[in-house]
Amino acid sequence: MAAVTLQDVANEAGVSLATASRALHGGTRVVTAELRERVEKAARHLGYTSHGPAQALARATTPVVGLIVHDIADPYFSAMAIGAMRAAHESGLLVLVCNTFRDPALELDYVARLRAQRARGVLLFGSGFTERSYQSTLHHELDLLAGLGGRVACISPHGFATDAVLPEHRDGGRLAAGHLADLGHRRIGVVSGPANLLVNQERLRGFRDQLRALDIALPQEQIVKSDFTREGGRAAGVELVTRNPELTAIFALNDVMAIGVLAALRDELKLAVPDDVSVVGFDDIALTVDVQPPLSTVHLPLEEIGRHGMRLLLEEAPAGVRTVRVPAALVRRGSSAPPRDC
Amino acid sequence: MAAVTLQDVANEAGVSLATASRALHGGTRVVTAELRERVEKAARHLGYTSHGPAQALARATTPVVGLIVHDIADPYFSAMAIGAMRAAHESGLLVLVCNTFRDPALELDYVARLRAQRARGVLLFGSGFTERSYQSTLHHELDLLAGLGGRVACISPHGFATDAVLPEHRDGGRLAAGHLADLGHRRIGVVSGPANLLVNQERLRGFRDQLRALDIALPQEQIVKSDFTREGGRAAGVELVTRNPELTAIFALNDVMAIGVLAALRDELKLAVPDDVSVVGFDDIALTVDVQPPLSTVHLPLEEIGRHGMRLLLEEAPAGVRTVRVPAALVRRGSSAPPRDC
DNA sequence: TTGACATTGGAAAGCGCTTTCCGGCCTAGA
DNA sequence: TCTAGGCCGGAAAGCGCTTTCCAATGTCAA
Numbered sequence: 001m002a003a004v005t006l007q008d009v010a011n012e013a014g015v016s017l018a019t020a021s022r023a024l025h026g027g028t029r030v031v032t033a034e035l036r037e038r039v040e041k042a043a044r045h046l047g048y049t050s051h052g053p054a055q056a057l058a059r060a061t062t063p064v065v066g067l068i069v070h071d072i073a074d075p076y077f078s079a080m081a082i083g084a085m086r087a088a089h090e091s092g093l094l095v096l097v098c099n100t101f102r103d104p105a106l107e108l109d110y111v112a113r114l115r116a117q118r119a120r121g122v123l124l125f126g127s128g129f130t131e132r133s134y135q136s137t138l139h140h141e142l143d144l145l146a147g148l149g150g151r152v153a154c155i156s157p158h159g160f161a162t163d164a165v166l167p168e169h170r171d172g173g174r175l176a177a178g179h180l181a182d183l184g185h186r187r188i189g190v191v192s193g194p195a196n197l198l199v200n201q202e203r204l205r206g207f208r209d210q211l212r213a214l215d216i217a218l219p220q221e222q223i224v225k226s227d228f229t230r231e232g233g234r235a236a237g238v239e240l241v242t243r244n245p246e247l248t249a250i251f252a253l254n255d256v257m258a259i260g261v262l263a264a265l266r267d268e269l270k271l272a273v274p275d276d277v278s279v280v281g282f283d284d285i286a287l288t289v290d291v292q293p294p295l296s297t298v299h300l301p302l303e304e305i306g307r308h309g310m311r312l313l314l315e316e317a318p319a320g321v322r323t324v325r326v327p328a329a330l331v332r333r334g335s336s337a338p339p340r341d342c
Numbered sequence: 343m344a345a346v347t348l349q350d351v352a353n354e355a356g357v358s359l360a361t362a363s364r365a366l367h368g369g370t371r372v373v374t375a376e377l378r379e380r381v382e383k384a385a386r387h388l389g390y391t392s393h394g395p396a397q398a399l400a401r402a403t404t405p406v407v408g409l410i411v412h413d414i415a416d417p418y419f420s421a422m423a424i425g426a427m428r429a430a431h432e433s434g435l436l437v438l439v440c441n442t443f444r445d446p447a448l449e450l451d452y453v454a455r456l457r458a459q460r461a462r463g464v465l466l467f468g469s470g471f472t473e474r475s476y477q478s479t480l481h482h483e484l485d486l487l488a489g490l491g492g493r494v495a496c497i498s499p500h501g502f503a504t505d506a507v508l509p510e511h512r513d514g515g516r517l518a519a520g521h522l523a524d525l526g527h528r529r530i531g532v533v534s535g536p537a538n539l540l541v542n543q544e545r546l547r548g549f550r551d552q553l554r555a556l557d558i559a560l561p562q563e564q565i566v567k568s569d570f571t572r573e574g575g576r577a578a579g580v581e582l583v584t585r586n587p588e589l590t591a592i593f594a595l596n597d598v599m600a601i602g603v604l605a606a607l608r609d610e611l612k613l614a615v616p617d618d619v620s621v622v623g624f625d626d627i628a629l630t631v632d633v634q635p636p637l638s639t640v641h642l643p644l645e646e647i648g649r650h651g652m653r654l655l656l657e658e659a660p661a662g663v664r665t666v667r668v669p670a671a672l673v674r675r676g677s678s679a680p681p682r683d684c
Numbered sequence: 685t686t687g688a689c690a691t692t693g694g695a696a697a698g699c700g701c702t703t704t705c706c707g708g709c710c711t712a713g714a
Numbered sequence: 715t716c717t718a719g720g721c722c723g724g725a726a727a728g729c730g731c732t733t734t735c736c737a738a739t740g741t742c743a744a
Contacts, residue, residue, distance in 0.1 A: 003490065005700060016724045021702060029703090032722075047486055052459040053404060054700035056395035057729045064438070064459075072414065073424040073628075073645075082415040085441045089448075094455060096406070097439040099427045106431075113436060117394040117406075144389055148345065230628075259632050286415075286572075290601050292634030303415075347730060358694045363732060371733090374692075396730035399699045 004046045013042035024050070056118060061149075064094045065313060066114035066122040070102045074229075074256060075285040076302065080125055080155060083306030091314050093120065100126055102228075104134050111141040114150075121151035121313040125306075128158035128198045135159040153313040155305055156199050163312040163322045165305050169199055172298040172328030173206025176251050176280045179296070179330050181214045184338045185249040185278060188218065191236040191261055192253050193228040200228070203253050203282060222247065226257070233260025234268075241269050241277070248277060248339035255281035255288055255297055262291055262335070274337035284331055293334030300328055346388045355384035366392070398460060403491075406436045407655060408456035408464040412444045416571075416598060417627040418644065422467055422497060425648030433656050435462065442468055444570075446476045453483040456492075463493035463655040467648075470500035470540045477501040495655040497647055498541050505654040505664045507647050511541055514640035514670030515548025518593050518622045521638070521672050523556045526680045527591040527620060530560065533578040533603055534595050535570035542570070545595050545624060564589065568599070575602025576610075583611050583619070590619060590681035597623040597630055597639055604633055604677070616679035626673055635676030642670055 010020035015035055023031045023039035031039075042048075056062040067084055069077040081097070088095045096119065098110035107126055114122050122145060128135070139160050142152050153163040180188055190207065193200040204223075211218050224240040226232035233252055237260060241247060252258035258281030265271045265279070273279055273293055281288065284299035308324050352362035357377055365373045365381035373381075384390075398404040409426055411419040423439070430437045438461060440452035449468055456464050464487060470477070481502050484494050495505040522530055532549065535542040546565075553560050566582040568574035575594055579602060583589060594600035600623030607613045607621070615621050615635055623630065626641035650666050 007700080017701085018703080018724055018726095019722090022723090025702085029722080035723085047489070049454075049486060049490065050458050051399070051700050053395040053398035054729090055702075057393070057399055057731085058700080058702040060702095060729070062395060071424070072427065073417070073420045075415070075417070078415045078420045082413070082441065085414065085439070086443070089441070089443075094438050094440070094459065096436050097427070098436070099424065099431070101428070101431075112391075116392050117436065144391060147389070148391065230632075259629075263632060287601075287629045287632070290572075290605060290629070290633050349730080359731085360694055360696090360733080361692090364693090367732085371692080377693085393730050396699090397732075399701085400730080400732040402699070402732095 004048045006048070006050070009039060009043045009046055009048050012046060013038045015039060025055075062118050062120060063092065064096055064117065064119050065310070066096045066098060066110070066117075066119040067125065068098045068100060068107060068110055068122060069125045070100055070228075072097060072099050075287065076254065076256065076283050077125055079285060079302035080306030080309070083303035083308075084123060084125075084310040085306075086303075087307045087310035087314070091310075093314070102126075104129050104131070108134075108137055108141060111138065111145065115141070115145045115148060118148065119145075119150060121153065123309050123313050124152070124154045124158060125309075128154070128156070130159070130196045130198055130201065151313050151317065153309050155309045157202070159198065161321045163317065165308045165312065165324045165326060167300050167305060167326045168328045169202035170206030170209075172282060172300070173203040173208070174210040175206075175328060175330040176282065176298055177207045177210035177214070177216075179332070179336065180249045180251065180278065180280060181211070181216060183249075183278065183336060186216055186339075187244070187247050188216065188222065188249045188251060189240045189244055189247040190218070190223040190251050190253070191233055191240060191257050192223055192225045193232070193257065195225055197228070200253055207251055228254055228257060230256050230260040230263070233257030234264045235260075237261035237264035238268055241265070241271070249336070250277060250279050252279065252281050255283045255285045255295060257281070258295055258297065258335075259287070259291055262295070273335050275340060278336040278339070280336050288331075288333070296333045296336035297331050298328050299331045301326065346390045348390070348392070351381060351385045351388055351390050354388060355380045357381060367397075404460050404462060405434065406438055406459065406461050407652070408438045408440060408452070408459075408461040409467065410440045410442060410449060410452055410464060411467045412442055412570075414439060414441050417629065418596065418598065418625050419467055421627060421644035422648030422651070425645035425650075426465060426467075426652040427648075428645075429649045429652035429656070433652075435656070444468075446471050446473070450476075450479055450483060453480065453487065457483070457487045457490060460490065461487075461492060463495065465651050465655050466494070466496045466500060467651075470496075470498070472501070472538045472540060472543065493655050493659065495651050497651045499544070501540065503663045505659065507650045507654065507666045507668060509642050509647060509668045510670045511544035512548035512551075514624060514642070515545040515550070516552040517548075517670060517672040518624065518640055519549045519552035519556070519558075521674070521678065522591045522593065522620060522622060523553070523558060525591075525620065525678060528558055528681075529586070529589050530558065530564070530591045530593060531582045531586055531589045532560070532565040532593050532595070533575055533582060533599050534565055534567045535574070535599065537567055539570070542595055549593055570596055570599060572598050572602040572605070575599030576606045577602075579603035579606035580610055583607070583613070591678070592619060592621050594621065594623050597625045597627045597637060599623070600637055600639065600677075601629070601633055604637070615677050617682060620678040620681070622678050630673075630675070638675045638678035639673055640670045641673045643668065 568578035
C-alpha cells in the first residue's frame with residue numbers, strides 16, 4: 001500500500017532519482033549495466049509501478065488514443081474497432097473507446113474529454129452528421145485538439161478536411177443498383193438510415209444515380225427512413241412493402257437493417273426471399289452468410305478500414321490531408337435473384 | 343498552439359492560480375459568482391483545456407477504468423461491453439478497452455499497463471484460463487493494482503476471489519441437457535471451446551452432470567474441442583458428426599460456435615436442423631433469431647451482466663467479496679425438436 | 685464598539701516523474 | 715606531466731494542477 005515511487009527505488013538501489021529514471025525508461029541516455037541492474041532489481045523487489053500520469057506530465061505526451069464509435073455492439077463498428085485496436089497495439093498504444101450511443105452531443109463531449117486527457121489522437125468512426133451546427137462545433141473541438149498536438153483521422157466523410165479513410169460508399173450504392181437492375185428489377189424500394197448521416201446520404205446517392213442512369217424510377221414513397229438498427233430495418237421493411245406491394249426488390253443501406261428487412265419479410269409479410277422479393281444490404285458484416293438466405297451485399301473490408309484509420313492517425317503526417325480510398329465490391333449471395341415475372 | 347495553462351487563465355482573469363482552479367473545478371471550496379464568471383470567461387476566451395494527466399497527478403486519481411476483453415468483435419463480448427460502457431458513462435468515466443486477441447500474455451501485460459495508468463479499476467471479461475501459472479501471475483498483478491487503490495471485478499469465475507458477476511454457466515449447461523433429454527434425445531454430441539477456459543468447463547460440467555442424472559451417456563468421443571469462434575464451431579461440427587453419425591443433437595458451448603455448427607450441417611453435411619439434428623447454443627447473442635432455423639439457446643442477459651460488472655467495480659466496496667449471481671434461462675426456438683425416430 | 689467567527693482569496697508546497705545542466709572522473713593525445 | 719574531451723551520475727528545475735495553510739475582510743452578537 002506504500003505507493004512505491006521512483007525515489008524509493010532510487011534510494012533502495014543507492015542511486016539518484018535521475019539515474020533510476022534513466023535505468024528504467026532508457027530515454028536519452030545510457031546507464032552502466034551494473035547500475036541498471038541494481039535499479040531494476042530494486043524496482044522488482046519493491047513492486048514498483050511507474051506512474052503514467054506523472055510521466056505524461058513530464059514527457060508532455062501520453063500513450064493513449066481515442067476511438068469514437070456510435071455503438072460498439074454493432075458489428076459494423078466492432079469490426080472496424082478490432083482493426084484499429086490491432087494497429088494501436090502494434091504501436092504500443094492504449095485505446096480509449098468512446099461509445100456515443102448515437103448521440104451527437106455526447107460525441108462532442110467525448111472529443112473534449114479526450115483532448116483534456118491529452119490523447120495522442122482521435123479516430124472518428126461515427127459517420128458524420130450533416131447538421132451544420134454539429135459540424136462546426138465538432139470542427140472547433142478538433143481544432144483545439146490539433147492545437148494541443150493531437151492528431152485526428154476519420155472513417156468516412158465527416159464534413160471537413162482531416163486525414164481520412166474513405167470507403168467508396170457512393171460506388172457501393174451504384175453497384176447495388178446495377179446488380180438489381182441487371183437481375184431485371186424495375187420496382188425497387190429502399191430502406192434507409194437517418195437522413196442526417198453522411199454515409200447514408202452517400203450510399204443513397206450512388207444508388208439513385210445509377211438507377212437514374214438506367215432509367216429506373218425511384219419515387220420518394222419507395223424510400224423509407226428509419227434507424228440504422230435491425231429493429232429500424234424491420235419496421236421500415238414492413239412499412240415499405242405495405243405501402244408499395246408491387247416492389248420486387250429492396251436495397252437496405254446497411255446489413256443490420258437488411259437483416260431486419262429479412263425478418264420482416266419472413267415473419268410478418270410472409271414473402272419469400274428471393275422468390276417474391278430480393279434484398280441487398282451494405283457492409284458485409286460477419287453474419288451475412290449465416291442468415292437465410294445468405295445476404296447479397298456490398299462488401300467493405302471493415303477490419304482493414306479500421307486498421308488504415310489508426311495507421312493514418314499514428315504515422316507522422318506529411319504536409320496536407322491524406323486520404324485513403326477503399327473500394328466497395330458487390331457480393332452475390334442468395335438473397336437476390338431475378339424477379340418472378342421475368 | 344500556445345498550450346494555454348490554468349496560470350494563463352488566472353492571469354487573464356486577474357486572479358490567483360488557486361482561485362482559477364477552484365472556479366473551474368469546484369472541488370472543496372466555493373468562489374463568489376463574479377470571480378467564477380470572470381475565470382470561466384477567460385478560460386473560454388483563451389480556449390483553455392484542462393490537463394488531465396496533471397490533474398490526475400495532483401488529485402491522485404484518474405477518470406478511467408480498464409475493460410479487458412478477448413475479442414471486442416465477438417458479439418458475446420461487445421454486448422457485455424456496451425452495458426459496461428453505459429454504466430461507466432453514467433459515472434462520468436472513460437473506458438480503456440484492452441483487446442487481448444485471446445492471448446493470456448497480452449492480458450497480463452494490459453493489466454500492468456492499466457496499473458501504470460492508475461486506472462480506477464479493471465473489469466475482466468475474458469473468461470479465465472485454468473493454467474495455474476497464468477492465474478498466479480494475474481493474481482499478483484491484480485494485487486499490485488489493489489495495492490495502488492485500484493479495484494477489480496470479474497465477469498465469470500477467474501480462479502480467485504474478487505467482486506464478480508457470476509452467470510450460472512453450470513445451470514445453463516444443465517438446462518440445455520434437460521431440454522434435449524426432454525425432447526427425447528439420447529445420443530448427444532458436444533461442440534466445446536478450449537478446455538483451458540473456466541467458462542467452458544463450467545458449462546460442460548453442468549451439461550454432463552445433468553445427462554448423468556438422466557442416465558444418458560456422454561462418451562469422450564462425442565465431445566469435440568475447438569476455438570470459441572464460428573470457424574471453430576464449423577470445423578468441430580464436421581468432425582463431430584463425421585465421427586458420430588448417429589447423433590441426433592448437438593450442444594455448442596456458445597452461440598458463435600453453434601452458428602458455425604449450423605453452417606456445417608447445412609453446407610457441408612447436408613443435414614436438416616432440427617429434422618435430422620437438433621442444435622442448442624449458449625449466450626443468446628443478438629443474431630440467434632436471424633439464423634435459420636432460429637437458434638434454441640441458453641439465455642444470458644449480456645448487457646445487464648456488463649452493467650452489473652461495472653457497477654461492482656465502481657460502487658464503494660463493503661467489506662469482503664461481493665458476488666452477483668445471474669440466472670440462465672432456456673430459450674426454445676426452431677433449432678431443437680424431438681429426434682426423428684421418436 | 686469590540687471580539688469571535690465564518691468566509692474567501694492567495695501563496696506555496698507538493699503530486700511523481702523527465703531532462704537539462706553541471707561537475708567529477710577517466711582516457712588519450714601532446 | 716598536463717590538458718582537452720568524452721562519459722556518466724546527481725542536483726534541480728520544471729511539467730500543470732490541487733489543496734493546505736494563512737491572511738484579510740466581513741458579519742454578527744454582546
